[in-house]
Amino acid sequence: MDFELTLDARKQQILKAVVSDYTETGVPVGSVALAVRHLGSWSSATIRNELSTLVEIGYLLQPHASAGRIPSDRGYRYYVDFLMEEEQVSPAVRRQVDPVFPTRPAAVEELLEAAAMVLALVTDAVSIVTGPRALGSRLKHLDVVSLDPHHALLVVLLEGNLLQQQVFPLSVPAEQETLSRIAAELNAVLRGLDPDAIEAVPRRDAGDAIAALRADTIAQVLLVMRSDGAGEDTVVIHDGVRNLLRQPEFGDVVRLRQVLDIVEEERALGQLLASLDLAKSVQGVHVVIGAENEVEQLRGCSLVLTTYRAGDAARGTIGVLGPTRMRYSQVSPRVRYVSQRVGQALERLLG
Amino acid sequence: MDFELTLDARKQQILKAVVSDYTETGVPVGSVALAVRHLGSWSSATIRNELSTLVEIGYLLQPHASAGRIPSDRGYRYYVDFLMEEEQVSPAVRRQVDPVFPTRPAAVEELLEAAAMVLALVTDAVSIVTGPRALGSRLKHLDVVSLDPHHALLVVLLEGNLLQQQVFPLSVPAEQETLSRIAAELNAVLRGLDPDAIEAVPRRDAGDAIAALRADTIAQVLLVMRSDGAGEDTVVIHDGVRNLLRQPEFGDVVRLRQVLDIVEEERALGQLLASLDLAKSVQGVHVVIGAENEVEQLRGCSLVLTTYRAGDAARGTIGVLGPTRMRYSQVSPRVRYVSQRVGQALERLLG
DNA sequence: GTTTAGCACTCACCAGCACCGAGTGCTAAT
């Protein structure tokens, strides 16, 4: 196998044409079809010769001896890196995407779920969205509601309008009025702090009931905030599994099952994303083709991923998973577009 | 077609055996197999005669002339209603289910997601869980958090500790302090009231800023309470789509897609559940067999559903969707078991 | 040297066909 990294212009053109045709039809593409559809300037025989060398040097595959050619992973990689011309995101798509992001999003969860939904819709693939890392790290508001004299409900609003609740026992019986006063005081003191700062807040060990309740509450606040931030990519949302069923490559149910086993297993998916995204901090859309990811079961699948940003701190991963035979030139800009919208909405949400 | 509703003992035994065998193997079951595996006391010829009449009166189907028999929807219905003996929930299953429900669950969402996950696991079907409805609910607590001078976040705690949030615009700019005062006042006035009562609360049209903000807030509270009660089942979680792929009835991708189109579409699923659950307020597990549900695309699927309860107010639907050829005698008690666990966990959560 | 026309060859795909066997319905004997 030859390892020349550069292809001459004609080979590039042919590779591009093969990717384009095969992506569209899903059928191995032959020399005659190429000649008439794309490359009239050469005869099918010439193209055959070129195809033959492209197979030799690993950019194309031949399913069987008397069949046309399909791009190999390496071929797709070359296409994506050097040949692909990204399509504009059409107004029609914009009209589908934009209304999903309200000017005043209510909460992060809903925002991401909406994003996953619409991304699946406009890419015809399975969308994957992770929750913003290091979000909800600061306290925005808290409230304490009396349930009975010995128990209260702590309501915590974190940065990003992440709402958390927690029932906890009171070490001293208390009425709502007392709790409200404590909540008000803590709001004034703790607002905008992260867990470490909250822990560092001096505790007035006055030994009285108020101090005890105050300590109770702070302990619960820390519990809630810490338990949330601990995991890697916390939430992993996905949508659009039904889109895969439209692809002929998943006509075989077994393959589909392998993919679903990964996608539906939040942990596995989170690990996969973590392993990929750390490898590259570069901006832009990241395309992982076929066997480039190390998960055995995702052979034949590609990932198109990017990160969304709000300000600088909060970021998560958003993208799609689909068959390797995917319209990268269209999917890639759409992923980027949705990602930008998510970022903007998140910024509005965070204020 | 004869319409006798009661089957003699032998027909019952045969029907039961057919359901049992077919459920296990997925292959139409013939008279000889029945004779040797279940009903040695009669010859295959006798059984053939009985099978023939069971087909005539609609309890069994014959895929083609020289094939064995499979249960019809009606046959399954008879089986579930009269013949089925529920299996015990095995200790092994309990060991899978129990650890999922911590003694102190953090939030409703997580609880339900965990329930969906484990229910899919132990039933080998697609689990479906809706968020707890707050029917006829009363206001327990509210809080208003300033986002910016012109917008605030309303946090509403309903009876049953159901948290709801809503961002809304302020008709008059306001600071947190003002909002807190309004929240405190409204808490005193509105606590324990239902939407109608809240609407009836006199509005002091003082024309000042406070009155305007007060009106804004009340309007939002009503919106939240009403939209929650009025809508169908709010959140719909599902898990375990991959389980369907193991079933031979979904070897055909087209059928799978039809089902997924429903399952992945939250709205459609919510409507379906709403339409079913209203029809029956009886306690216990509800089995919807094959074409008994009115959704065209779910032919060949059955639903096993129940409601989970915590106290009396909060309740939601939990259950599974799978092929009609399903092990009802096992699935049904497992759905009930998980449902009970959810209820208990919810009670602990609500305190 | 590069390109191209021509041609034999390969191989997946499909339709047709015979065969097999599980399973039935019917009849006559028990």
Added chain:
DNA sequence: ATTAGCACTCGGTGCTGGTGAGTGCTAAAC
């Protein structure tokens, strides 16, 4: 009422030969 016996049905399997898209190679043309 039950059962043994038997002819019949019909989906599934595997074999066969034909078809056509597509190739690789060779020799001629540019």
